[in-house]
Amino acid sequence: MMMSKIPQHIAIIMDGNGRWAKEKGLPRIAGHKKGVESIKQIAKKASQIGVKVLTLYAFSTENWSRPEKEVSFIMSLPSVFFSTFMPELIANNIQIETIGNIEALPEKTQEAIAKAKAKTAHCTGMKLCFAVNYGAEQDIVMAMNRLREEKKEGEISLIDLKSALSTSIFGANQNPDLLIRTSGEQRLSNFLLLELAYAEMYFTPVYWPDFTVEAFDKALANYAKRDRRYGGLKEDHVNEN
Numbered sequence: 004m005m006m007s008k009i010p011q012h013i014a015i016i017m018d019g020n021g022r023w024a025k026e027k028g029l030p031r032i033a034g035h036k037k038g039v040e041s042i043k044q045i046a047k048k049a050s051q052i053g054v055k056v057l058t059l060y061a062f063s064t065e066n067w068s069r070p071e072k073e074v075s076f077i078m079s080l081p082s083v084f085f086s087t088f089m090p091e092l093i094a095n096n097i098q099i100e101t102i103g104n105i106e107a108l109p110e111k112t113q114e115a116i117a118k119a120k121a122k123t124a125h126c127t128g129m130k131l132c133f134a135v136n137y138g139a140e141q142d143i144v145m146a147m148n149r150l151r152e153e154k155k156e157g158e159i160s161l162i163d164l165k166s167a168l169s170t171s172i173f174g175a176n177q178n179p180d181l182l183i184r185t186s187g188e189q190r191l192s193n194f195l196l197l198e199l200a201y202a203e204m205y206f207t208p209v210y211w212p213d214f215t216v217e218a219f220d221k222a223l224a225n226y227a228k229r230d231r232r233y234g235g236l237k238e239d240h241v242n243e244n
């Protein structure tokens with residue numbers, strides 16, 4: 004069985020914006036601004052090589068505890084991002100999606116997101132999904148509550164649970180094949196906990212604003228060398244016993 008060496012679904016924890024800025028003597032928000040440029044480059048590249056879903060952790064349910072000024076700056080980014088990047092999104096046939104509790108975001112942020120979704124609704128290529136106000140634990144609880152209503156006393160299967168998570172919008176590509184986290188941290192931080200069950204993990208010390216297409220290529224090359232077994236045996240050992 005030949006497996007595709009291009010991950011169908013890539014999830015990225017875009018970390019290190021603040022440290023990137025600090026090391027340059029800039030305010031933290033300058034790091035987020037530069038980080039948006041990385042998003043554009045990586046999204047284009049991913050779409051060109053045939054990735055089906057790119058999920059980016061933009062704002063976690065825990066990020067509200069940051070200084071109000073930083074939070075409101077991050078909340079203004081979708082509007083900047085989508086307005087400047089829309090022609091390229093459409094030219095690349097990229098569809099915008101989100102996961103997370105969007106309704107709790109500032110009105111303007113919600114509007115920018117809704118507009119971007121509407122404008123790319125016809126795009127059939129890669130789904131570019133922003134996890135905004137997202138937490139995997141909260142998503143699982145939401146799914147369980149929804150299923151409890153539906154199932155009453157009935158048993159809940161793994162398929163039921165997966166289909167009630169917000170990532171069910173990705174259909175067959177619900178589970179990321181590859182998780183990338185930048186900036187040297189090696190943890191999941193409440194991102195896609197169930198969906199990452201069998202994902203390959205790639206950690207790089209590069210800060211997100213410095214994560215270029217070349218750095219992305221390195222991650223992909225590393226992924227291509229991995230031997231994914233999903234708890235089974237390596238192909239050439241299957242008939243040994």
Ligand code: FPP
Pocket residue numbers: 017018019020021022023035036038039060061062066077080081084085133135186
């Ligand atoms: C991590 O760096 C980055 C964030 C918490 C937010 C990043 C969000 C964006 C770049 C864009 C979101 C926008 C859209 C288009 C929906 P950090 O601040 O945790 O860095 P540090 O660990 O060095 O402090």
